[in-house]
Amino acid sequence: MATKVDGLLFDKDGTLFDFHATWxxxxxxxxxxxxxGDADKIARLAAALxxxxxxxxxxPTSVVIAEPTxxxxxSIVVVLGEGSVSEIEHFLMMTASEVPQTQSLPLAxxxxxxxxxxxxxxxxxxxxxxxxxxHLKSVGVEDHFNFIAGFDSGFGAKPEPGPLLAFAKATGLxxxxxxxxxxxxxxxxxGRAAGMQTIGVLTGLALSDxxxxxxxxxxxxxxxxxxxxxx
Numbered sequence: 001m002a003t004k005v006d007g008l009l010f011d012k013d014g015t016l017f018d019f020h021a022t023w024x025x026x027x028x029x030x031x032x033x034x035x036x037g038d039a040d041k042i043a044r045l046a047a048a049l050x051x052x053x054x055x056x057x058x059x060p061t062s063v064v065i066a067e068p069t070x071x072x073x074x075s076i077v078v079v080l081g082e083g084s085v086s087e088i089e090h091f092l093m094m095t096a097s098e099v100p101q102t103q104s105l106p107l108a109x110x111x112x113x114x115x116x117x118x119x120x121x122x123x124x125x126x127x128x129x130x131x132x133x134x135h136l137k138s139v140g141v142e143d144h145f146n147f148i149a150g151f152d153s154g155f156g157a158k159p160e161p162g163p164l165l166a167f168a169k170a171t172g173l174x175x176x177x178x179x180x181x182x183x184x185x186x187x188x189x190x191g192r193a194a195g196m197q198t199i200g201v202l203t204g205l206a207l208s209d210x211x212x213x214x215x216x217x218x219x220x221x222x223x224x225x226x227x228x229x230x231x
Contacts, residue, residue, distance in 0.1 A: 003117070003118075003229060004179070004197070004228070004229055005119065005177055005178060005179045005197060005229070006118070006119065006120060006173050006174075006177040006178065007119055007120035007121070007122065007167070007168070007171055007173045007177065007178040007179070008114060008119055008120075008121055008122070008178070008179050008181055008225070009121075009122040009123070009124055009147075009164060009167045009178055009179070009180050009181065009191075009196070010121070010122065010123050010124075010181045010182070010222070011123075011124065011125060011158075011180075011181065011182035011183060011184070011187045012123055012125035012127060012132055012135065012136075013065075013125065013127065013183075013204070014065070014182075014183035014184065014201075014203055014204025014205065014206075015104065015181055015182050015183050015187070015201055015203060015204065015222060016103070016104060016107060016123070016136075016222070017101045017102055017103060017104060017135065018102040018103070018104050018203055019058075019065070019183070019203065019204045019205060020057055020058075020205070021102035022099060022100075022101055022102045023058070023064070023099070024056045024057050024058065025056065026095070026096065026099045027049065027051050027056075027058065027064070028051075028053070028056050029095075030091075030092070030095055031045045031046055031049070031051065031053075034076060034080065034088075034091075035080075041079065041080065044079045045076065045079050045080075048063075048075045048076070048078070048079050049062055049063060049064055049072070049075065049076075050062035050063070050064075051064075058205060059205075060205040060206060060207075060210075062205075063075055065184060065204065065205055065206075066126060066158070066184040066185070066186035066187070067126060067186075068126045068127075068151035068152075068157045069089055069092055069093065069096075069126070069127055069128050069131075069151065069152075070085065070089055070151065070152075072092060073085045073086075073088040073089040073092060076088050089128075093128050093130055093131055096127065096131045097130060097131040097134040097135070098134075099135075100138070101135050101138055101139055103139055104201075104203045104221050104222060104223075105221060105222065105223045107139055107141045107144075108139070108140055108141055108144070110222065110223065111141055111144040111145075112144070113226060114225070114226070115144065117229065120146045120147075120171040120173060120178075121144060121145050121146055121147075122145055122146055122147035122148065122149075122167040122170075122171070123136065123145050123147070123148045123149070124147075124149050124150075124158065124163045124164060124167060124180075125149075125150055125151075126150070126151045126157050126158055126186065127150050127151070128150040128151065128152045129148065129149060129150035129152055129153045130150070131150070132148055132149075132150050133148055136148065146170065146171055147166075147167045147170045147171060149163050149166065149167070151163075153166075158182075158186040158187055158189075158190040159185075159186045159187075159189040159190045159193065160190060160193070161190055161193035161194035161195075163190075164178075164180055164190050164191060164193075164194040164196060165194050168194070168196075175194050175195040175196050176195055176196065176197070178194075178196045178197065179191075179196060179197040179198065179199050179216075180194070180196045180197070180198050180199070181199040181201060181222060181225070182198075182199075182200065182201070182204075183200070183201050183202070183203055183204025183205070183206055183211075184204055184205075184206050184211075185206065185210060185211065185214055187200075188200055188211060188214035188215050189214050191214070192214055197216050198214060198215050198216050198217075199215065199216065199217055199218075199219060199225065199228070200212075200214070200215035200217070200218040200219070201218070201219050201220070201221050201222055202218065202219070202220050202221065203220075203221045203222075
């Protein structure tokens with residue numbers, strides 16, 4: 001039986017890792033640290049990041065969810081009125097790289113199964129590559145991927161298709177034989193722009209109705225991909 005794809009390119013946060021369980025507590029701590037305990041700055045930073053301080057969770061519109069780390073740093077600098085984007089970006093990179101990751105499912109056996117089917121596997125995140133590799137390594141799966149890229153890896157950032165096409169080139173695959181898997185419209189728009197198949201998952205903050213216009217299929221989580229492959 002012919003397979004649907006020869007490669008799978010995954011987003012990281014909200015796809016391989018549960019977004020809320022991983023990042024909500026981190027956000028509260030970095031907001032407090034950046035504001036140096038100043039209540040007014042804490043409130044303004046939270047507003048700029050679309051972060052609910054009481055619920056300790058991001059709104060689906062937050063810049064944190066899909067935009068590159070640099071854009072997050074730019075938003076923070078505007079609020080603080082001091083520091084440089086590069087300094088804030090470095091702070092975010094280092095603190096984020098140490099955040100314990102909550103896997104959306106046990107990743108090692110899942111990825112081993114996909115590789116046993118002959119699929120090339122990759123990660124493309126709008127986080128930086130340093131943090132992405134640190135997160136994947138922390139759960140023992142960095143070596144499961146043929147390709148890992150962040151917004152700063154030289155290929156561009158989602159929703160542009162450049163980094164997705166870089167995965168196809170690196171693995172020698174035709175773009176239409178690759179599926180982009182993600183939890184945000186940025187992921188799926190990039191997939192469509194690259195001429196790839198698109199799989200939306202609901203382990204991020206976007207709802208099914210938001211993803212539907214850009215997804216060939218929407219799954220509850222990545223654990224449903226093996227069944228989709230053989231359907």
